[in-house]
Amino acid sequence: MDNFVARKTRIQSIDILRGAIMLIMALDHVRDFLHIGGQMVDPTDMRTTYPVLFFTRWITHFCAPIFVFLSGISAYLAGTRRTKQQLLGFLVKRGVWLVFVExxxxxxxxxxxxxxxAFALQVIWAIGMSMILLGLLIWLPARVIGLIGLILIFGHDIITNLKPLPNTTEDVLIKVLFTAKGTIFFLDKSHIIFDLYAILPWTGVMLLGYFFGTVYKNEYSAANRKTILLYSSLTALVLFITLRLINQYGDPAPWATQKNSIYTFMSFLNVSKYPPSLMYCCLTLSAGLFVLALTEKAVNKLAAFLKVYGSVPFFYYVLHFYLIRFLNVIVFFAMGFKTSQIITPNTPFLFQPPGFGFNLASVYVVWLIVILLLYFPCRWFSNYKKTHTQWWLSYL
Structure with a gap:
C-alpha cells in the first residue's frame, strides 16, 4: 500500500506481489457489490456455499495480510533514508492521513x-493505526519490533475467548483492539461505526513485515535473501498445517468433517480473517514470502503488468472502489430498479436492493473489465511518480 521505496531502489518483487494482491482484492469487492446476495451471503459458510464461490472468496484472504506485511517492509526501507525522528513523523502523519481516507x-x-x-473501518484504517503504533516503536531494534509482532500474532487468539460484560469500556476496547468482526458501534440513533479490522492483530503483521525489511539491506545478497524468504515461507506453512491438524489453538473456527472430501478440504482451509487468526497469518504470509523469494529477478510480461498496479497501490485502491460502485449504480438502473429502492432498510449500503446482482460467472467478467480499465490510469500515474518528486506523492 505504501510507496516508501525510492525510485532508484524500488524492489520489483514487492511491486509484483503487491500488484497481484491488488488485482485479487478487486475480485472480492466486485463480488461484494455485484454478485447476487453478495453482501448478505457468507461464501465461507459450509452450509450454504459451493466450491467455486468458496474459493472466489478464499483466494482473496491473501490480500489484506500481505498488504499490511509489505507496508511494514516499506516502512523499514523508508527508515534507511531518514533519521528515526523523521521516520516517526512520516509514519504518524501517513497513519493519520490513512485513517482520514478510510x-x-x-x-x-x-x-x-x-x-x-455508517463509517466503515477496514484495511486502510488498520494500516493507518498500525503505522502510528510502529512509529512509536521505531526506537527499538528491528528484531525486537519483529518479536513484538510475533507475540501479537501468536498470542492474540487468547483474547478472543474473553467475554467481558457487553457495552462496558473493557468490551469496547477488546473489540476495537483485538476481536472486531463486523462489530457495530452506535454513535447515535442514525450513525454507526462498522468495525471489521481489529487494530493489534494487524499491527503484529506490520511489525513482522518491518523486521523482514532488514533482509533487503545491502549486506544480504539476492541468493541469501531468497534462502531466508523460502525457509521462512516453509516454516509458516508447516506451522499452519501442524496447528490445523491439531485443531485446538490458533483459530476460533476449528475444521470439521463435511459431507464429502471437497467440503472437508474447504473446511480445513477455512481459517478466520476477522480478526486474523494465527493460522490465517501463517497460511497467507507463507504464500507472500514464497512469491517474494521467487520474483526478485523475474523478467516477463506478467511481472511487468503486475508492477504497474503494485507501484501505485493507494491510487489503484481508491479508483477501483469508485469504479466498482459506479458500475454498481449503472447496473442498478439497467436492471430496472427504481429510485425508491436505492435505500434498503437496515443496511448501510445504497443501491443494494434484494435481488440485485449477477451470477458468479458475470462477476468474473466485470472483475476483468475493472482491472483492465484501471491499467492505463495506473500506468500513467506510475510514470508520473517516476519523473516527479513533489512531497505529496509519498502520500498517494
Missing amino acids: LVIITLAFSLNPLYN
Missing part, C-alpha cells in the same frame, strides 16, 4: 451515502 473517502465509496450514516 473514514471519508473509502467510507463514501463503500456506502455511497453522502450523509455518512
Whole structure:
C-alpha cells in the first residue's frame, strides 16, 4: 500500500506481489457489490456455499495480510533514508492521513451515502493505526519490533475467548483492539461505526513485515535473501498445517468433517480473517514470502503488468472502489430498479436492493473489465511518480 521505496531502489518483487494482491482484492469487492446476495451471503459458510464461490472468496484472504506485511517492509526501507525522528513523523502523519481516507473517502465509496450514516473501518484504517503504533516503536531494534509482532500474532487468539460484560469500556476496547468482526458501534440513533479490522492483530503483521525489511539491506545478497524468504515461507506453512491438524489453538473456527472430501478440504482451509487468526497469518504470509523469494529477478510480461498496479497501490485502491460502485449504480438502473429502492432498510449500503446482482460467472467478467480499465490510469500515474518528486506523492 505504501510507496516508501525510492525510485532508484524500488524492489520489483514487492511491486509484483503487491500488484497481484491488488488485482485479487478487486475480485472480492466486485463480488461484494455485484454478485447476487453478495453482501448478505457468507461464501465461507459450509452450509450454504459451493466450491467455486468458496474459493472466489478464499483466494482473496491473501490480500489484506500481505498488504499490511509489505507496508511494514516499506516502512523499514523508508527508515534507511531518514533519521528515526523523521521516520516517526512520516509514519504518524501517513497513519493519520490513512485513517482520514478510510473514514471519508473509502467510507463514501463503500456506502455511497453522502450523509455518512455508517463509517466503515477496514484495511486502510488498520494500516493507518498500525503505522502510528510502529512509529512509536521505531526506537527499538528491528528484531525486537519483529518479536513484538510475533507475540501479537501468536498470542492474540487468547483474547478472543474473553467475554467481558457487553457495552462496558473493557468490551469496547477488546473489540476495537483485538476481536472486531463486523462489530457495530452506535454513535447515535442514525450513525454507526462498522468495525471489521481489529487494530493489534494487524499491527503484529506490520511489525513482522518491518523486521523482514532488514533482509533487503545491502549486506544480504539476492541468493541469501531468497534462502531466508523460502525457509521462512516453509516454516509458516508447516506451522499452519501442524496447528490445523491439531485443531485446538490458533483459530476460533476449528475444521470439521463435511459431507464429502471437497467440503472437508474447504473446511480445513477455512481459517478466520476477522480478526486474523494465527493460522490465517501463517497460511497467507507463507504464500507472500514464497512469491517474494521467487520474483526478485523475474523478467516477463506478467511481472511487468503486475508492477504497474503494485507501484501505485493507494491510487489503484481508491479508483477501483469508485469504479466498482459506479458500475454498481449503472447496473442498478439497467436492471430496472427504481429510485425508491436505492435505500434498503437496515443496511448501510445504497443501491443494494434484494435481488440485485449477477451470477458468479458475470462477476468474473466485470472483475476483468475493472482491472483492465484501471491499467492505463495506473500506468500513467506510475510514470508520473517516476519523473516527479513533489512531497505529496509519498502520500498517494
